[in-house]
Amino acid sequence: MATVSNNSQSNPAYSIDEAVKQAVNVSDATQLENNFLTLMVAQIQNQDPTKPVDSTEFLNQFAAMSQVKSLENMASLSKSNLVLLDNLQTLTAAGLVxxxxxxxxxxxxxxxxxxxxEINLEHAAGKLALVVTDSNGVKxxxxxxxxxxxRVxxxxxxxxxxLAPGSYKVEVKSDSGxxxxxxxxxxxxQVRVSAEGPVLEVIGVGSVPFYNITEFGQTQTAGLL
Structure with missing residues (x-):
């Protein structure tokens, strides 16, 4: 196994293979950058004097390493923002109980x-109907x-x-298409926390994802039936 020495008695021999293994550990961007710099110094110290390595190659490698660090930092920040957003969403949903x-x-x-x-119509309808279908397919x-x-x-x-108690599918039928x-x-x-976000139990509807809420607060809806 090749070893690298800086010709100083105070520093022990450093294994290039060991440095390479540490340098590809992308779990820690800061450690990755430090290991890369150590490896780059070792390469410079042990290069063939008659065929020196082009310095631009080292600069390009370092720039690429810095980009990896920046991307990992951005990924970590995005993850933190998602966790914060999820917590805020859960607190908001809990306040709706x-x-x-x-x-x-x-x-x-x-x-x-x-x-x-209510039904929100964009176009006038000469004939509008609400179709309710039970679990047996009866409409x-x-x-x-x-x-x-x-708004209707x-x-x-x-x-x-x-209509007997139970689950029903509901849809709108309009002659306007x-x-x-x-x-x-x-x-x-009730509010239940799931992997996809808060899920609300709403009387008359059942389990509803938080993002399906269209309006908060008391609503005044006149009865037509």
Whole structure:
């Protein structure tokens, strides 16, 4: 094995192979840079005097190493920012417990209570209907009549509509060809932390990801049914 010595009795022999192994340890950018500098000095001291290594090559290598360090620092900073953002999001979601929110959803969890919500139309509809489908595929179409562009509030009364408690799929049917989203208002009863972020339990909707919330606070929705 080749060894490198600086011709000084105070410093022990240094293994080039050992320096190379340490230099490729990218887990610590600062240590990586220090090891690289040590390796570069060792190469300069032991180069063939008749065929010296071009100094620009060392500079290019050092520049590349500095870039690696900068990229690792940026990655570490980005990770810290993501953790901070996730914590802030969780705290915000926890503060919504007991409050009413409005969420964009395609699912409903119907019980005995009425469910309020609204549909945001971009175009006028001569015939607008809310279609509710149960777990067996049975559909219930609720006619909302002719509607102008804008917010169309609705209220579902499961008892009046003959809808048994359970999970339902909800969608909007419009003769304009538009497929607007359904937004449902409900009270938050619980917040659960998951790998994808906070998940809220909303009455009338069920489990809802935090990013599906479209509005905070109490909402006033007039009943049409």
């Amino acid at each position: 007991g409050q009413e929110v409005k969420v964009a959803t395609e699912q409903l969890e119907l019980g005995a209570d009425k469910v309020k919500g 219930k179409e609720i006619d909302l009549g002719s509607q102008a562009p804008g 509030p609705f209220e579902l009364d499961p008892n009046a509509l003959g 538009e497929y607007p989203k359904v937004e449902v208002a409900g009270r938050v009863t």
